[in-house]
Amino acid sequence: MTITSLITTGGAPVSVSGISPLVGFNTIWFSGDGGETIRLAVDGKQARFDSLAGDTSKSLVLNRDGYGYARVCFSASVNGPGATVLTATDASQKQWRRVLSFAPLMSGPGKFLWYGAAVGAGAGDNQYGSIFVAINQDTDQGAMLQVASRTTGAGQILIGNAIDDGGMQLLGPDGCAEIRLVDVLPEAVTARLSLPQSADGEVLFVNCHFVANVGLANALPERPRLQTAAWEAEPC
Numbered sequence: 001m002t003i004t005s006l007i008t009t010g011g012a013p014v015s016v017s018g019i020s021p022l023v024g025f026n027t028i029w030f031s032g033d034g035g036e037t038i039r040l041a042v043d044g045k046q047a048r049f050d051s052l053a054g055d056t057s058k059s060l061v062l063n064r065d066g067y068g069y070a071r072v073c074f075s076a077s078v079n080g081p082g083a084t085v086l087t088a089t090d091a092s093q094k095q096w097r098r099v100l101s102f103a104p105l106m107s108g109p110g111k112f113l114w115y116g117a118a119v120g121a122g123a124g125d126n127q128y129g130s131i132f133v134a135i136n137q138d139t140d141q142g143a144m145l146q147v148a149s150r151t152t153g154a155g156q157i158l159i160g161n162a163i164d165d166g167g168m169q170l171l172g173p174d175g176c177a178e179i180r181l182v183d184v185l186p187e188a189v190t191a192r193l194s195l196p197q198s199a200d201g202e203v204l205f206v207n208c209h210f211v212a213n214v215g216l217a218n219a220l221p222e223r224p225r226l227q228t229a230a231w232e233a234e235p236c
Contacts, residue, residue, distance in 0.1 A: 003038065003090045004066075005031040007213060010101040013116025013132055014076040015052055019105065020114045021174040022134040023052060025071040026100045027118065028086060029127050034064040039089040047074050047084035047100070067125075074102040110202030111136040111144060111195055117206050122213030123187075128158055128180040129208040131191055137175040139198075145171055148194045149179050155189030155208070158182050168196070186212040 006028065013024035030038060040049070041057040048054035052075055062068040074082045082102040089095050105114045114134040121127035137143045149157050150166035157167035158180040171177045183189055193204040 002092050002094060003030055003032045003088060003096055005029070005213075006088065006096055006098065007120075007122045007127065007211070008086070008098050008100060009118035009120045009129060011103045011116070011120070012073070012118035012130070013105045013114070014074050014079065014082050014102045016076050016079050016105060019079055020134045022105065022114050022116070022132055022176050023073050024102070024116050024118060024132045025073050025130065025178075026102070027069055027071050027121070027128070027130070028088075028098070028100075029067070029069045029122065029125070030060065030062060030088070031066050032062055032090060034062060034066045036062045036066070036091050038062065038068070038091075040070055041087045042072055042084045042100070043087075044084055046076065046082060047072055072100055074100075076102075079104045108133070108202075108204050110200050111139065111198055112193070112202055112204045115204060115206065117208055119207075119209045120211055121182075123210040124184050125213055126182070127210075127213065128182050129189075129210065131179040131181070131193070131206050131208065133177055133179070133193065133204070135171055135175045135177070135195065144175065144195050144197050146196055147171060147177050147179065148196050150192045151181060152190045153183070153187050154185045155181050155183045155187075155191070155210075157191075181208050183210040186210050 008028045009026045012026040015023045038060045049058045086098045118130045121129045135144045156163045159167045189208045
């Protein structure tokens, strides 16, 4: 029993207390034997699984088809880049390591206060890229409740289990949202985000890249690089 595929996103925005309530996640997708348990860990005190209050380790059980995923966020004291090393140990006790990179929060136009994107998901196989946005809620027009999105190319918007060329998504009570994109092709997709309740017509364009999903763990490894969103898995 061993990991046969491991693909990650990179570039998710860091989480900076006092600047923005936005929390960004990089996602790691695994494939292997159905029902296999994979032990995961991230190094340092700034990276966590599932939430800023989460743990630095967890166990992941692959579903009966042999697939599973985990999500990692990163808290920073200042708005700058960050990185952590993910270690995955499979049932055969082999370990695989990946560098997960996090990018600074980007300032947006108008009521789009901050944004960032986690890119490099594999095309197909239900993997997704994510765009994270924080919207100004202190306006004369009242609180913004929705963000609209459309995509180019073969990219589509994923809301729940529904996939379409565009979508309307509710903002959370903190004024933040995660827009998920999927694509059947390895390509760059441009997402157009807008606020239908705003009279100012702000529009935000974000590029989201998808990679060919060929990440077999037993292929020849590449050396991890922070700027790369997906690598062949590297055994230790």
